[in-house]
Amino acid sequence: MTQHDIHVIGGGLAGSEAAWQLAKAGLRVKLSEMRGGGDTTPAHQTDGFAELVCSNSFRSDDAERNAVGLLHAEMRDLGSLVMTAADAHQLPAGSALAVDRDRFSDQVTRTLAEHPNITIVRERVDTLPTDTPAIVATGPLTAPSLAEAIGQSTGADALAFFDAIAPIVHADSIDMSVAWKQSRWDKAGPAGDGKDYINCPLDRDQYAAFHAELIAGEKAAFKEWEHVPYFEGCMPIEVMAERGVETLRYGPMKGVGLDDPRTGRWPYACVQLRQDNASGTLWNMVGFQTKLKHGEQLRIFRTIPGLEGAEFARLGGLHRNTFIRSPDLLDGELRLKARPNLRFAGQITGCEGYVESTAIGLIAARFAIAELTGQRLAAPPVETALGALLSHITGADGAEDYQPMNVNFGLFPPIEGRTKKADRKLMYTSRARAAFREWTAGLEMVAA
Template identity: 85%
Template sequence: MTTTYDIHIIGGGLAGSEAAWQLAQAGVRVKLSEMRGSGDMTPAHQTDGLAELVCSNSFRSDDAERNAVGLLHSEMRALNSLIMAMADKHQLPAGSALAVDRDAFSESVTRALADHPNITVVRERVDTLPTDTPAIVATGPLTAPSLADAIGATTGADALAFFDAIAPIVHAESIDMDIAWKQSRWDKAGPAGDGKDYINCPLDRDQYHAFHAALMAGEKAEFREWENVPYFDGCMPIEVMAERGVETLRFGPMKGVGLDDPRTGRWPYACVQLRQDNASATLWNMVGFQTKLKYGEQVRIFRTIPGLENAEFARLGGLHRNTFIRSPVLLDPTLRLKARPNLRFAGQITGCEGYVESSAIGLIAGRFAAAELAGRELPAPPVETALGALLAHITGGAEADSYQPMNVNFGLFPPIEGRTKKADRKLMYTARARTAFSDWHAAAG
């Protein structure tokens, strides 16, 4: 193990882990500080593993032809991403999505970083920002209060905040498979699956409306100290979605289209899907069921879902506050803090949203830092690429006053010129992105 370092990375989540790997692979000596394992813990984490997946176990779509996040997957793989390599190694059946065994994934990332000769992992809470040493702050949306205060004092701007929610996980043996069945929507199979990657629990019209009414009436946890903090749409609690209208859930996480109930041969009126959460298939998470219901209410209400009447929960849902900085104002195009260029920010604290996006920004932050330490300049990836579009949004593509957490999506890309058929547009975005990425990667090295 090294005893000195060239750069300090604060935070061992997805972004910090990826940044450390990219730097170490470039020959840079890295100190990686993670407070979990030192006696400190966040409100959402359950282990001291690096790159722990807190909310879902899904990296979302792996379709690089028609989906922006799938395109980002492919770009990260081309850049030798540790996060993507370990996600691929521990992939679970999930249709066209990339889902992973969360424990095996975190253990593999932790081991890879701990074993790297250029990385020293230190279990410690960092309360202040380095003044002179090059550093990447990747503490994520659950930054310790002391460091959050230091960041606020340094940036001179209040952090924005939003709620993030966690979905429940169910023991497979407690699911009634005489009612539920296994099928991917439209029988679509991914690399690790067979077209039967989800467990489906069907609801008829009366059952759905009774469930909706129970959600509306269920007792919710209160967070008075977080009043007026907005929800992020990608992780909105299911009961908050239910408040938007009786039919909202049927066109969201509870849609039944493309699922053939073997008992009726028809699509159900509504359907709850569960996705495999570990390699042994003993745990399944309720897709889209992030919630702020109190624990007792979760058990009572979710057991009204057909097939889950006797469900045993390995983990119940929860809610926590996430914070992020006003990156378009504070950061330069290479993620450096304008007021303190020795500091870079990466991951969800910059305002990107999602496992993949957080990892991707950690990756490019690490590469920017490695280039700078080597005395050269790394050009930013083109905005026509998924990585470049996401980076541009964070560092200046959004209005500061309305800046909100954002998943990668084709709306961040420059529009396709000329008139195009809607059905062809996604393919045109990805084809253009592959060309731009290939040219940039060849030139950047």
């Protein structure tokens, strides 16, 4: 096949899913993957498509109470190749979906290779296609030459190579009988009222114990290939702590200008959380990017007054991760605004996780199919897992401080009224399934 309708760049989970969806719709696909063509990445071990390099778990498969499980269900309903292969090679893991990594990748690779509409080319792509429709799904380890080309097309400051992320907490898990809302010195931002932060106070003894735990906590080591430097503007919280016992009190944990309503005084130290989404369901721990292992983060951060019962939408981290500032650069159909023949999909858009990457590859392909066949695809409703994730990427909450994110209920429109946490999760999933059914019914009508 010398001609193709669309070019998919990258054979990870997003690219593999996109190629399958496109080919299944009757489009001729060129699928480029540099592994197997003389190039590789420091993290991959094989040249198989959809290789899982970090974990064999797709996380929870509970579609009733877990956002990623709900996303699994939606992807299955949309005929996902990746979910089909995952289900075929599932391993015992309780409510989680774990897979035999080698057999999973082998099935995806074989399925793509055998499809008559897909031509696989083992090549490194160094430049972005200029006229041909394309989906760029090159992942967090995009080859430097292509990353440079992306930077030239998007603006150098729109491409991140360094990912320093702080934990994000579900608002309804914060104990507001201890914490309170106030901006430092009651200073209001452009859209604020002087109550733009949630404040968690620590007294002298609590601070000393917290500082000691940060120093002693077990840290994750950088992988040899990451070579991530520490920058002063995003120093890990535990590295700051190592500089001296008072460093945090004069940095991200300073209590000045904050009046604890229980005492009327400034706290000895204070952890501040900043609203992270428009609906106010997620709050970011300011200055708390960290290399603490996830279990240690849960243990140590729950010693902070007000966060004893904290539920985390995302834990902190610090690693190399190439992604674009999608809310600024992409339209609602994942097209690059400056070059609409290009769509981006997978982790390079700023979603986090295998499942999320696959889902964005799937919906990018569905948008491309509609465009190339003279139709228009309505975006999945934001009440669905797929729609909530897409909305996060394409800018529902703006591009400021945009960081990679796993799907979680904090990205969904909030459930109104006071309900128990367990009931609220069921309400999210029930509402999502109804919205998803209505959306897919519309797809069937368009197809007919």
